[in-house]
Amino acid sequence: MEPAPHPRRGKILPFVPDGESWVARHVRDLPRSGIRDFFDLVQTMEGIVSLGIGEPGECTPWNIREQAIFALExxxxxxxxxxxxxxxxxxxxxxxxxxxxxxxxxxxxxxxxxxxxxxxxxxxxxxxxxxxxxxxxxxxxxxxxxxxxxxxxxxxxxxxxxxxxxxxxxxxxxxxxxxxxxxxxxxxxxxxxxxxxxxxxxxxxxxxxxxxxxxxxxxxxxxxxxxxxxxxxxxxxxxxxxxxxxxxxxxxxxxxxxxxxxxxxxxxxxxxxxxxxxxxxxxxxxxxxxxxxxxxxxxGAAEVEAMRRIYQKKRNYLWRSLTALGFPCHSPEGAFYLFPSIAPFGLSSKEFALRLLREALVAVVPGTAFGPSGEGHLRCSFSPRMEELEEAVGRLSRWMRKSFPKKSDPAARS
Ligand SMILES: Cc1ncc(COP(=O)(O)O)c(C=O)c1O
Known part of the structure; x- marks a missing residue:
């Protein structure tokens, strides 16, 4: 009987590293961030107003920036x-x-x-x-x-x-x-x-x-x-x-x-x-x-307090606007996100966010990015500047009137 060819001397295909096989299993099996996926798509589009970001719309207070510059000098x-x-x-x-x-x-x-x-x-x-x-x-x-x-x-x-x-x-x-x-x-x-x-x-x-x-x-x-x-x-x-x-x-x-x-x-x-x-x-x-x-x-305390007051005004504005458009929504006690329900509109959070992005050019984060119990919700950040929030609300209400004629019309609901 022929001895089995030595694996190194037999007929060997050229070794093409596929990269992925080297990745540790627990890393390979990790899903990509739902937010990243969504924002990769946003990056490819123009003219988007984003309520998706989780960071302040304002720049760092000047005295703090100045200290960084001074330290560099x-x-x-x-x-x-x-x-x-x-x-x-x-x-x-x-x-x-x-x-x-x-x-x-x-x-x-x-x-x-x-x-x-x-x-x-x-x-x-x-x-x-x-x-x-x-x-x-x-x-x-x-x-x-x-x-x-x-x-x-x-x-x-x-x-x-x-x-x-x-x-x-x-x-x-x-x-x-x-x-x-x-x-x-x-x-x-x-x-x-x-x-x-x-x-x-x-x-x-x-x-x-x-x-x-x-x-x-x-x-x-x-x-x-x-x-x-x-x-x-x-x-x-x-x-x-x-x-x-x-x-x-x-x-x-x-x-x-x-x-x-x-x-x-x-x-x-x-x-x-x-x-x-x-x-x-x-x-x-x-x-x-x-x-x-x-x-x-x-x-920094005075600047932080000033920014907090502005967030509070923006929270009130966005909460009132979303509620008037028919989204069941709690007024958040802290942070800078609203997490409205989209239950009245019969779409999954991903479908809703994708349609809103493609048809109204407004980016929000589908609730499922934050775990399965986020289904049926969207994360809308009120950290952007007031003008951006107003633009987003304008686009959202025009889109809602077209897409869900009765539910988004406060007059029709009362
Ligand atoms: C709850 C929570 N923890 C931690 C972080 C990350 O914070 P840092 O920028 O300090 O890494 C975030 C950022 O969005 C956050 O929302």
Whole structure:
């Protein structure tokens, strides 16, 4: 019998690398962001008015930009300490104490990162053992589920409902308690729904986390952008600072998305674990952003308040307009998104968003980009300038009158 040809000497086809076979399975299986897909399409079109973006329509306040320019002029172009400039960490400590009432030690309990995005990634990688579960309210910010998967964990979305103003209910959370759950990822005010966890609910949720010995990852990036009542951090509740990592940053309230500056505050051992990941993967956040960050935190309060008031006016305008057009919609308590229902119009959120884009040249994000319970909704950001919101509303109402003649006509409905 002929011996089987040696695999290297037999008839070998030329090796053509297909690239994809090298990609790790958990990365290959990760779906692309629904927002990205949609906005790739938007990029190919002209004359679009976009309510899709998740960033402030305004530019960074001038005094903050000036500090970045000044730092550059002084030749500050090097690395900083891995955990961030000491001046910035002290400023963060004072800011967080003003915002949440909780004091963090700038030496051991604060890590400066490249946006909240990096802070979240470091935290997940620092705490998750393969297969451990992370809970979060869904619809959720698009990065939560993939972030958990990339840390080799299992994301578990806890569905919330329009009828319940998308609130995370303590009793529903308690039903998810089982061995293998490591942490709760909390986001209040929330993207994409604008919902804030109520004080009584927050206490109940904190109680469950203490009972089940869960870590809490609290994404408080919209803490300054609240319209009805001030934000309350779960870390400020009894026995919670010890088990909570709080995330915040400059992207939203300070209109500094492109500076890429955020931070995590939490128990020293968890921050130390995150520092290990951060120092090997990122080294440090950009120095110019850190210099600008000191200015933002020390002298930015008046500008933040002025922007918050403008968001509030824009929220009221867009909410009134969408409601008048027949969209069932809650007025969000925080962040800068409306999450109206499209139930009266008989289309899926993707169909609705695609038609609105193609036929009216208005971009919004289909609710399913934020998880399955986002079906039947759209995310409409009120962060763009007022003139853009007015243009979008004008186009939307003309399109609605044509496409859904009765439902979108307030006179016909009354
Ligand atoms: C809830 C939430 N967390 C985190 C981020 C990312 O923030 P950063 O720009 O600080 O990375 C966003 C951005 O949209 C967000 O909405």
């Amino acid at each position: 002084l030749g500050k172009t090097g690395y900083t300490s891995n955990i961030g400039l000491p001046r910035l960490r002290r400023a963060i400590s004072r800011y967080m104490e003003r915002l949440t009432g909780v004091r963090y030690d700038p030496e051991e309990e604060i890590l400066v990162t490249v946006g909240v995005s990096e802070a979240l990634d470091c935290a997940l990688r620092a705490i998750v053992n393969p297969g451990e579960q992370i809970l979060f309210a869904e619809p959720s910010y698009v990065a939560y589920s993939p972030g958990v998967v990339l840390a080799h964990g299992v994301p578990v979305g806890v569905p919330t409902r329009f009828e319940d103003t998308f609130r995370l209910r303590a009793e529903e959370l308690a039903e998810k308690a089982r061995p293998g759950v490591k942490a709760l990822l909390l986001n209040s005010p929330a993207n994409p729904t604008g919902t804030m966890v109520k004080e009584e609910e927050l206490e109940k949720i904190a109680g469950i986390c203490r009972r089940e010995n869960w870590v809490v990852l609290s994404d408080e990036i919209y803490a300054e952008l609240t319209y009805e009542k001030p934000h309350r951090s779960i870390a400020s509740l009894p026995g919670m600072k010890e088990r909570t990592i709080v995330f915040n940053g400059l992207s939203k309230a300070f209109a500094m998305t492109g500076f890429r500056l955020g931070w995590a505050c939490g128990p020293a051992p968890l921050i130390a674990a995150m520092v290990k990941i951060h120092q090997y993967s990122m080294l440090c956040a950009p120095i110019l952003s850190q210099e600008a960050g000191v200015e933002a935190l020390e002298h």
